[in-house]
Amino acid sequence: MLPYGRQSISEGDIAAVTEILRGDWLTTGPAVAAFEAEIGRLAGGHRAVSATSGTAALHMAYAAAGVSAGDEVISTPMTFVATTAMASLRGARIVFADVEEDTALVDPAAVDALASERTRVIAAVDYAGHPADYDALSVIAARVGALTLDDAAHSIGSTYRGRPVGDLADLTTFSFFPTKNLTTGEGGAVVAKDPALAQRAHEFHFIGLVRDADRFEITTEGPWHQEVHEFGVNYRLTDIASALGLAQLTRLATFKARRAEITRRYNEALAGVDGVRIPVQRGDVDPIRHLYPVRILDGRRREVFDRMRADGIGVQVNYMPVYWHPVYANAGYRRGLCPNAEAFYAEELSLPIFPDLTDSQVDQVVESLSQALR
Numbered sequence: 001m002l003p004y005g006r007q008s009i010s011e012g013d014i015a016a017v018t019e020i021l022r023g024d025w026l027t028t029g030p031a032v033a034a035f036e037a038e039i040g041r042l043a044g045g046h047r048a049v050s051a052t053s054g055t056a057a058l059h060m061a062y063a064a065a066g067v068s069a070g071d072e073v074i075s076t077p078m079t080f081v082a083t084t085a086m087a088s089l090r091g092a093r094i095v096f097a098d099v100e101e102d103t104a105l106v107d108p109a110a111v112d113a114l115a116s117e118r119t120r121v122i123a124a125v126d127y128a129g130h131p132a133d134y135d136a137l138s139v140i141a142a143r144v145g146a147l148t149l150d151d152a153a154h155s156i157g158s159t160y161r162g163r164p165v166g167d168l169a170d171l172t173t174f175s176f177f178p179t180k181n182l183t184t185g186e187g188g189a190v191v192a193k194d195p196a197l198a199q200r201a202h203e204f205h206f207i208g209l210v211r212d213a214d215r216f217e218i219t220t221e222g223p224w225h226q227e228v229h230e231f232g233v234n235y236r237l238t239d240i241a242s243a244l245g246l247a248q249l250t251r252l253a254t255f256k257a258r259r260a261e262i263t264r265r266y267n268e269a270l271a272g273v274d275g276v277r278i279p280v281q282r283g284d285v286d287p288i289r290h291l292y293p294v295r296i297l298d299g300r301r302r303e304v305f306d307r308m309r310a311d312g313i314g315v316q317v318n319y320m321p322v323y324w325h326p327v328y329a330n331a332g333y334r335r336g337l338c339p340n341a342e343a344f345y346a347e348e349l350s351l352p353i354f355p356d357l358t359d360s361q362v363d364q365v366v367e368s369l370s371q372a373l374r
């Protein structure tokens with residue numbers, strides 16, 4: 001089965017990992033520091049804190065933002081459940097704002113109508129790699145005193161109005177799962193524009209340990225001393241994974257270029273095909289295309305999905321609206337809440353896209369889709 005996404009691993013990646021295994025540090029050594037520095041540099045020159053997954057990074061970001069019971073987090077339903085689940089886990093109430101009909105990105109007008117002094121975080125998702133409208137979201141966040149969060153699991157290396165992802169929101173989270181734009185196996189990172197927020201994310205992912213003597217409440221101990229002020233978890237990424245991430249980062253531009261080529265090839269082949277809508281792109285973004293989400297019209301998505309799967313094409317559907325998950329539905333979130341997201345979900349089909357996908361495989365996908373629609 002041709003997958004919808006997969007990692008691209010080079011001999012250089014393998015060498016980078018085996019070098020770590022022969023060295024002194026398996027975890028929290030120089031590779032972690034170097035990987036965080038490179039991610040931070042790529043993401044607008046802000047501090048990055050690595051994590052064991054994108055989900056962990058979201059948990060850290062909400063912890064850094066101080067999200068707790070009584071707070072509201074406004075977010076999009078067109079995402080992987082982790083975007084909101086990590087805020088729910090901290091006791092926040094999620095307020096779902098509908099998406100734009102064409103991009104499936106959270107609609108700033110919908111966010112504006114829902115924002116209030118209870119809003120702690122406005123969490124957008126750069127669906128398929130296309131950045132959301134952060135200039136508009138930042139104005140709303142400033143009006144109500146909230147922070148902006150960019151779940152950039154799809155969009156490391158994308159730009160919006162000339163600025164890189166990581167520089168668009170107060171907090172940005174990445175995922176380095178194998179299907180994403182670059183991988184560390186499992187992995188993720190948080191980028192924060194405010195160094196104090198980055199430090200909070202760091203301490204939360206490091207068991208809550210405070211190691212800065214200036215902040216100690218206990219001052220009678222020796223050089224071994226470290227102390228906990230707030231509970232934390234252990235979400236530390238290893239040096240093994242970080243070395244893979246560093247090696248992958250050297251090819252991110254190549255990955256982006258290949259994803260753009262595949263997008264162009266799909267766009268050209270599918271633009272005139274009846275029954276299909278190709279993804280749109282705003283004029284002010286330069287996205288890394290994580291997904292290639294087409295719309296299958298006339299109620300035929302399921303049929304096309306089944307036919308393409310039978311052809312060995314691993315098409316996928318991204319995503320069921322988050323509030324349809326029983327954990328939200330059983331808490332009272334009703335279907336119909338976000339009509340644009342539900343309409344998008346009903347038609348969406350993700351075609352295979354990953355750097356090692358060949359032109360002839362792209363043609364094979366197009367052929368299978370065209371056949372399925374006939």
Ligand SMILES: *Cc1c(COP(=O)(O)O)cnc(C)c1O
Pocket residue numbers: 053054055056079080082083125151153154175176177186187188
């Ligand atoms: C993959 C993904 C996550 C979670 O990342 P993991 O590394 O799998 O934990 C969060 N949000 C979005 C939008 C994702 O696609």
